[in-house]
Amino acid sequence: MSVRNFNEAKKAKKKEIRIVHIFTALVIVAMTALLISQCVTNYARAAEYNRKAEEIENLATSISMESSEISETLKEENRQAYFEKIAREEYGYCKPGEKVYYNSSFGE
DSSP: OOHHHHHHHHHHHHHHHHHHHHHHHHHHHHHHHHHHHHHHHHHHHHHHHHHHHHHHHHHHHHHHHHHHHHHHHTSHHHHHHHHHHHHHHHHOOOOTTOOOOOOTTTTO
């Protein structure tokens, strides 16, 4: 083997190694970009799930408070007053002998 062939073979080998290094670097960059995009996506999903969880927690608190108010209203001592209030406000009932006045100038 001559020196010239040896140098050409050496250059060809270096070129192959350089191509492998470039390919490896591109793969590493692509994998890094993929990992970063997955992290960003997961962070956004986590933020959305946390927002929804907080919304549900607030709704649960509101329902719990409403439930306790209804329970308190429907206790035996408050039940009659509650039914009277509903009958007056929603159905327009009144007690016998009671006078009810309506404001007819409301729409004027």
